[in-house]
Amino acid sequence: MFGLKGDWSLEVKDRYFTLQDYCGAEPRWCTGCGDHGILAAVHRVCRDSQIRPEKTVAVSGIGCSSRLPHYMNTYGFHGLHGRALPVACGIKSRRPDLDVWVATGDGDCFSIGAAHWIHAMRYNMDLTLLVFDNGIYGLTKKQTSPTTPMDVPTNTHPSGALLPPLNPLTVTLGVTNISFVAQIVDWNAVLRHEVIKKAHEHKGTSFVRIIQRCPVYVEAIGKRLQNEPARLKLLTHEKGIQLDDGVKNMFPNRAEHDPSDLAAARALAQDEEVLPLGILYHNPDAPRYETMSSVGLEMSVDEKLAGMNEALDHFAI
Amino acid sequence: MSNQRISGDTKYLFKRDRTWWVKLSVPRPLRGVLGYDLRRSLHTQDIEAARRARWEAIEEFRAKIEKLRAEQSGEVAEAPAATVSDPDRTRPAKDGIRRVDQHIVEIVSDSGEGAQKCGQILGLVSGKMGNGVWTVEIIPAEIQPPARERQGASGIRVRMGSKKITNMGNEADMVVAFNEQVLYSRIDNGAYRKGTIVLLESMWAEDPDERIRKQYQEALADFHAQGLIVHELPIQKECLKLVNDPRRGKNMFVLGMLCRIYHRDTDKAKIEIAKTFKKKGDKVIKINHDLFDAGYAFARDNLDYEFEIPAAEKDRLKSAVVINGNTAAGLGVMAAGIELVSMYPITPATSASHYLAEDFHLTGGFVHQAEDEIAAIGFAIGASYAGKTACTITSGPGMALKTEMIGLAVMAEIPLVIIDVQRGSPSTGLPTKVEQGDLLASLYGAPGDSPKIVIAAATISECFHFVVMARKLAESFRTPVILLTDANLATGVQPIERPDVSEEWFAAPLDQSAWDENVAPYDWDEATGLSDRPIPGMRGGEYILTGLAHNRHSKIAYDSASNQEGMNMRSRKLTTLAATMKPPEVHGDPTGDLLIVGWGSTLGAIEEAVDLARLQGKKVSTLHLRFLSPLEPGLKKIFSGFKKVMTIEINYSDDPDAPMINKENRRISQLALMLRAHTLIDIDCWSKVPGHPLQPGAIGRVIDARLAEIEGASSCSA
Ligand SMILES: Cc1ncc(C[n+]2csc(CCOP(=O)(O)OP(=O)(O)O)c2C)c(N)n1
Ligand code: SF4
Ligand SMILES: [Mg+2]
DSSP states (O other), rough: TOOOOTTSSSGGGGGGOOGGGGEEEEEEETTTHHHHEEEEEEEEHHHHHOHHHHHHHHEEEEGGGGGGGGSSSSSSEETTTOOOOHHHHHHHHHHHSEEEEEEEEIIIIIIIIIHHHHHHHTTTOOOEEEEOSSBBTTTTSBBTEEEOOOOOOSSTEEEEOOSSSOOOOHHHTTTTTTTEEEEEEEHHHHHHHHHHHHHHHSSEEEEEEEEEOOTOOOOOHHHHHHHOGEEEEEOOOOOOOOOHHHHTTTTEEEEEEOOHHHHHHHHHHOOOOEEEEEEEOTTTTTTOTTTHHHHTTTOOOHHHHHHHHHHHHHTTO | TTTTTSSSTTEEEEEEEEEEEEEEEGGGGHHHHHSSSSEEEEEOOHHHHHHHHHHHHHHHHHHHHHHHHSSSSSSGGGSSSTSSSSSOOOOOOOOOOOOOEEEEEEEEEEESOOOHHHHHHHHHHHHHHEEEEEEEEOOSSSOOOOTGGGGEEEEEEEEEEEEEOOOOOSSEEEEEESSHHHHHHHHHTOEEEEEEEEEEEEEGGSSSHHHHHHHHHHHHHHHHTTTTTEEEOOOOHHHHTTOTTTTTHHHHHHHHHHHHTTTTOOOHHHHHHHHTTTGGOHHHHHHHHHHHHHHHHHHHHHOOOOOOOOOOHHHHHHEEEEEEHHHHHHHHHHTTTOOEOOOETTTTTTTHHHHHHHHGGGGOOOOOOOOHHHHHHHHHHHHHHOOOOEEEEHHHHHHHHHHHHHHHHTTOOOOEEEEEOOOSSSSSTTTTOOOOOOOOHHOOSSSSSOOOEEEOSSOOOOOOHHHHHHHHHHHHTTTTEEEEEEHHHHOEEEEEEEOOOOOOGGGGOOOOOOOTTTTTOOOTTTTOOOOOOOOTTTTTOEEESSSSOOOOOOOOOOOOOHHHHHHHHHHHHHHHHHHHHOOOOOEEEEEEEEEEEEGGGHHHHHHHHHHHHTTTTTTEEEEEESSSEEOOHHHHOOOHHEEEEEESSSSSOOTTTSTTOOOOOOOOOOHHHHHHHHHHHOOOOEOOSSHHHEEEHHHHHHHHHHHHHHHHHHHHOO
C-alpha cells in the first residue's frame, strides 16, 4: 500500500462479506461458456480479500466478456468497445483508494483497444486486467479476432484467418515498465483462482490472459487444448504460484520458472507450440502512474485558494 | 442619395455615409508621422454648412504640418524620413513625440527568428503598463518552412491602445520585417495600407546571391509603388556587433527598437526578457538585454518615430492580469477546482496544457498526456465517474475522435468539461488558424440524439470564467459541457480584470457518505430530468454504469418505454437549463434595420464595426450568443425587431454570387442554419474562412452593403 492514501481496511472488521455480497445479476452467458468460471474466481478472490463492494469498480469494454460488471454487486462501468483501459486508468488516477478490475476480450483489448493495452501496461497503474481470450468475436457472432487460429473458419474469413494469430504474451512482455504477466486456461479452477488472486494482490497492472472457451462459435479451440495437455506448460516457482501435487499432475508438462527473469519469460512466451500457464513475469517494484497522477489529493481549500492567487500573480501587472 | 452629384465648390471636402468630411494631404516627408492625410468629420450633411466649416479645420491641419516641418531639419525635406542603410547618414533623434490613441504594429520574419516572442513581450509590457492590447500570431503551418518564402511568414500583430482593445483591428500602422519576401504574404492578406511604415532589414541589399539582391530591389520598388513608407535598417549589421549569429537575438534588438518607438517601459521589458531566458542562464539573459539596449539606442539615434499611447486601461481595470485565451482557460480550470486535465497534443489547444503543466500543482491538479484523444477523454470520464472533476482540451480533429466518448458521457450522464479550441477545418485543415467550424459537430456530431450543453467564449476573460461555469453546469446537469474557443482567443494576449477567485468556484469535495439504497442511480425527476449520482465509495450506491439503453436503475433495458424515457429525460435537462436563462442583451438599439448575430471570438470586431456604424447614424445592432445548446430564450422576439437579421461567422457558406448558387440551394453558415430552424425567420449570413480573425473594416463593409440592400428593397416597395 506504499504511496497510496486509501483507507480501505477501516471498516472491514465489523463487516464480513460473503460470496453473495459480490454477486450481481444472473449471468447471461451461454451454457458451457468459460466466462462463468472466471466470474466465479473473481467473486471468490473478492470474498477472500474482503474488499468492500462500494470501493470496488469493475470496468469493461463491449463484448460477451465485457458483461462481467453487470454480474458484480460492486460499482461498475460498462463503457465502449475497446476503451475499458483508459476509463479504468482515469478512475485509478485520482482515486487510488478504489480497487479496480478490468474485464476485456481479445477483440476489445488486442484489436480496437490495442493502443490502450500497450500504454496501460506502461502506465502500470494498480489494476487487475483480465483478458477473456476466446479467439473470436463472440458478441457480434463469430468474426475473426487477432488471436483466431488460421484453421478456424469465421464469418469474416470462412476459409480461416489470413494471417497467423497475434501473440499477446510476447507483445505484453515487450512493453516497457510491465510488472505482472500471467496466462491461464478458464477450465482449471485451482490455477485460475491462484493466478487471479496473485494478480489482484500485485500492486501494478496485472495482465492475465485467460484462454477462454466459447463452445458456441469456436468449440475446437478449447477442445484441442483440453485434448492435448502436452501443449500446455505449467510454470511454478516460490516467487510465482505453488500448487498441490494433485493439481500439478493434471499438467504433464511443467517447469520451474522464476518470474523475476524477464528474458526467460520472453523465451517461454515465444514458443508458439507450448502455451505457458502461470505467472511469467512479476516485478513488484515497477513505478506506478497513480502515485504520480494523484499528487495534490489532500490539498485543503485554503491551500488551493492560495495556489490560485499565486498562479494569477504570475500574470499580474 | 449618396451617389447624387454635388455641383460647385467641394475643395478639401468629401462625403462619407452622407456626412461631409474635410481632408488635407500631408507632404510626403511627413507622412511617416502624420499619415497620408489629415481628416475629420464636419458632422453635417448640409453642403453649405460644410463649405463654411472646412476652413477652421484646414487651418488647424496646416498649423500641425508647419509645426512638424519646423521641428524637422531641412535636410530631410525630400528623402524618406530615416533611410539609414548608410550609418553615416543617420540623424539625431527629434523631439516629435506623437500621441496616438492606438497603433497596430506587426513583426514578421522567417520561422525561427523569434518575431513572435518579440511581439508577445511588447504586448505583455504594454498590458502591464496599463494599455489595452490584443495580439494575433501569424504562424506558418510548417515548423521549418524554407527561408525567405512568402508562405513561410511567421510573426505577430500587436494592437496597442489607450483603452480596451478587443480585436486585431484593420491595417497595421507599422511593421518590422526581417526580409522583404515575408512581407508579401501579409500584403496579400491586406494587412497594410498606404502609409504603413515599414522598417525593413537591409542586409539583403548586399547579399552575395545576386538573385536575392535583385528580389530585394524589386520588392523595394514595389513597396514604394504601393504607398508603403519603407525605411531600410541595418539590423543584422548592428546585431553582429554583439553576437555572431543574429538569427537568434535580432528579435530582442527589434524589441528594443519598438520599446523606444512606442515609449514602452524598458524595466518591464527587461524583466520579461529575463523570464523568457530564465532556463538558459544569466549569460543568455545578459546578451539579450544588451541586444535590447542596442536596439533601443539605435532607434533613438536613427529613427524619428516616437509614439505615445496613453494608458487609460489601467483606470478601468481594478487590477489586471495579462494573459492569452489558452492561459485563461488553464487558469479557469484551476479556479473551477478541476483536478485532472487529460489531453493529447493538438494545435492550437496544446498551450493551455503547457501552461497547466507549469502551474497546475498550485491547486493540486494533474495533466495527463494520454496516448490519443480517445484515451484522453476516456481517462477524464473515468476520473469524473469516480467523483473527481475532469476536463479534456482539444481541437477539431481531436473532437472527431472523442465523439463516441462524448456520446457515452451523454448517455450515462457523466459530468465533463470539454474545451475545443477550434482551428481551420476539415481534416487537418489549418492547424494554426482560426475558424468557427465545430459548432454543428459539437451539437449534432454524435450518433443519435445526444443532447449536451454547448457554450462559446467570446472574450479572453470568458475563456477563464466559462470554464468555471462549465464545471458547475456539468455537475448540476450531470452532462458533458463543450466550451468552444478558437485559435484567435487562444493566442490573443489581453489585460483582463484579475478574477477574484472564490472558494465556491471550486468543485465540492468528494462525497463518500452512504447512499440511500432506495434511490435509483438515475432517479430522474419527471419535471426536470435531473438526478443525483452515486459515486464509487458511497456505500449502498453500487450500480453498473452502461452506455447501453438503460432504465432508472442503470439496468440494460431494450424495451421501448425505457428507451423513450431515457431519451426524454436527457433532453429535458436542456429545457430545464433554458428555463433558467434570460434573453440575451442586444448591443445597440433593440430595434432597427439590421441585427448582426455572432458567437465566439468575433465579438470584439463585430462590436467595433457596429459601434462605428452607429456613430454614423446607421440603424444596426448586434447580438452575441454565449449559449448554443440550449439556445438562450427570446431570440425570435428580438429578431422580429429588425428588418433584417444576419449572422457573421468564421465558417463556410456558399457565396450568394457563386455559380449556380441561389437562395434555395445555398449552403449557409452554421449558426444561421441553427437559428433559421429555431426561429423560422429568414436569417441571412455572411461568413468567410480566411484563416485569420475577422476585421472590423470588413464587417463594416458588410453592414453597409446589407443596409443598402434593405434601403433598396424598402424604396422599391414604397
Ligand atoms: C466502435 C464499435 N465498433 C464495433 C462494435 C461492435 N462490437 C461489439 S463487441 C465486438 C467484438 C467483441 O469481441 P471480443 O472483444 O473478443 O469479446 P467477446 O464477445 O468475444 O467476449 C464488436 C466488434 C462496437 N460495439 N463498437
Ligand atoms: S458466444 Fe461464446 S463467448 Fe459469448 S457467451 Fe456464448 S459461449 Fe461465451
Ligand atoms: Mg473474444
